[in-house]
Amino acid sequence: MITMIKGFLQRLNDGEAIIIAEGFMWELERKGYVKFGEYTPEVVLNNPEVVRIMHEEYAHAGSDVVEAFTYLGNRKRLRAIGIEEGLEELNRRALRMAREVADVTGSLMAGDISHTWYYQPEDPKAMEELRAMFKEQIEWAVDEKADYIIGETFQDFGEAMIALEMIQKYGNGLPAVITLTAYQPDVMLDGVPIPEACKRLEDAGAAVVGLNCARGPKTMLPLLKEIRKVCKGPLAAIPVPFRCRGKYKTFQSLLDPDTGDRLYPDNLSAQLCTRREVREFAEEAKALGVQYIGLCCGNSPAFFREVTDVYGRTTGATKYTPDFTNSLSRSTDPKNKKIQSYMFDPVE
Secondary structure, eight states: OOOOSSSSHHHHHTTTEEEEEOOOOHHHHEEEEEEETTTOOHHHHOOOHHHHHHHHHHHHHHEEEEEEOTTTSSHHHHTTTGGGGGHHHHHHHHHHHHHHHHHHOOOOEEEEEEEEOOOOTHHHHHHHHHHHHHHHHHHHHHTOOOOOEEEEEEHHHHHHHHHHHHHHHHHHHEEEEEEOOOOSSSSSSTTTBBHHHHHHHHHOOOOOOEEEESHHHHHHHHHHHHHHHOOOEEEEOOOBBBOOBBOOOOOOOOTTTTTOBBTTTTTTGGGOOHHHHHHHHHHHHHTTTOEEEEOOOOOOHHHHHHHHTTTTTTOOOOOGGGTTTTTTGOOOOGHHHHHHHHHHHOOO
């Protein structure tokens, strides 16, 4: 077993970066173990070995954190798909797997709660149920020895604040990372400007605040700069690696460049970023002082390695960074000009 030299808060306080792999849902759907439309983590029950391998792959690529795959693993969501009886087992199994991989790889382990699709501030009973759902997931994360707890993908400031309050109340002192999801406007669904929402969460005691999901690198960075103006603590930047730009700020809004059809969620590969674009995002985020960085839906170990490389990490995957020294496609030997012409030259 490898032991972390520094804990979560100490690393942040010392000015170090924490690099986190997210986007498990999309990667597991690509592999054929998650269903688009439901977006629930029952793979933890049905094929736990696949989840474990995924954690190991991202650790190999340089993730400092093994995040338990409990996104939308709340009581209400699992009830909707008929597996509420497996709720505690799913959460505890996900947390234990994450803890085991973290211990072997010398990583931090994070518990995870998320938006619930059940935030109804006008309904006191619904809000009581919401708090109860957060409470049980947080307590399971504490039991299974999480190093900190993530609250993610919130579209309503009110729900994000409740998540933070519940982590503070039931998290046994564990730090909280709260990340919001910015859609097309720079405003939460309940009308709070996103920079203000982050500032209020920071003031309320979140160890890290920022953004995850929905926006790509080019459309997330301008908003991060606005958040940086009002938030003084560690900032989170976890975009989706898709070519969001201009009036198409989110991967939900992207269109097929050939047909004009909407791509979300199952045809988004038509608008994936290049590795170079991921690297450029990481460079800009580092220059902005982002301490908590990763990639969300659409992430892969190859993309993730670009981030870890920019942040100066030597990882298990570093050995396999592309090297075209002996590649025919990059050869300068005149005898290879003909085959290169066949490969590259367009035909009229």
